[in-house]
Amino acid sequence: MVIDVASLHAAPDREWRGAYRGTIEVTPDTGLATSPVVGGLVATLSADSSSIAFHGDFQMSMRVACHWCAEPYDLDLDVEVDEVFTVVSEPPVSTEVEETVWARGGLDVDDLVRQHVILSLPARQHCGCPLPTAQDLPPLDPRWRKLADLGTPRPEETEDHGAT
Numbered sequence: 001m002v003i004d005v006a007s008l009h010a011a012p013d014r015e016w017r018g019a020y021r022g023t024i025e026v027t028p029d030t031g032l033a034t035s036p037v038v039g040g041l042v043a044t045l046s047a048d049s050s051s052i053a054f055h056g057d058f059q060m061s062m063r064v065a066c067h068w069c070a071e072p073y074d075l076d077l078d079v080e081v082d083e084v085f086t087v088v089s090e091p092p093v094s095t096e097v098e099e100t101v102w103a104r105g106g107l108d109v110d111d112l113v114r115q116h117v118i119l120s121l122p123a124r125q126h127c128g129c130p131l132p133t134a135q136d137l138p139p140l141d142p143r144w145r146k147l148a149d150l151g152t153p154r155p156e157e158t159e160d161h162g163a164t
């Protein structure tokens with residue numbers, strides 16, 4: 001879906017509001033989309049036509065690999081997008097240029113949604129498998145605990161050394 005900037009000029013309240021449904025493709029490393037992206041969005045052109053405020057709320061499901069056990073599991077994503085795009089009079093030179101939109105072009109909603117879906121993936125993907133924690137480590141052997149105590153002298157012992 002692409003929102004045509006020119007059509008926003010003519011739209012009531014200079015805004016486009018509607019439902020969104022699309023499919024995104026991600027690299028196999030990222031995961032596998034198991035549902036289309038569905039949601040709703042509002043794009044509003046500012047009164048002086050210098051910017052477009054975009055707000056959208058999208059849901060989708062993805063199958064990703066657990067970072068601990070590497071097993072695939074399903075992840076439900078809720079992706080909120082709030083961005084303001086500057087409307088520029090010249091077509092952007094590079095497709096890498098973010099947050100600008102050409103006055104005679106359009107806002108690529110599919111690409112925007114795709115970027116935000118990827119950004120919304122958790123940094124640590126965990127399927128629920130047991131994690132090694134400090135509590136799971138075997139307790140310190142009593143014999144070693146004595147040695148550990150010897151290695152850490154109490155403060156009063158060191159401070160009073162040699163006095164009186």
Ligand SMILES: [Zn+2]
Pocket residue numbers: 066067068069070071126127128129
């Ligand atoms: Zn796991």
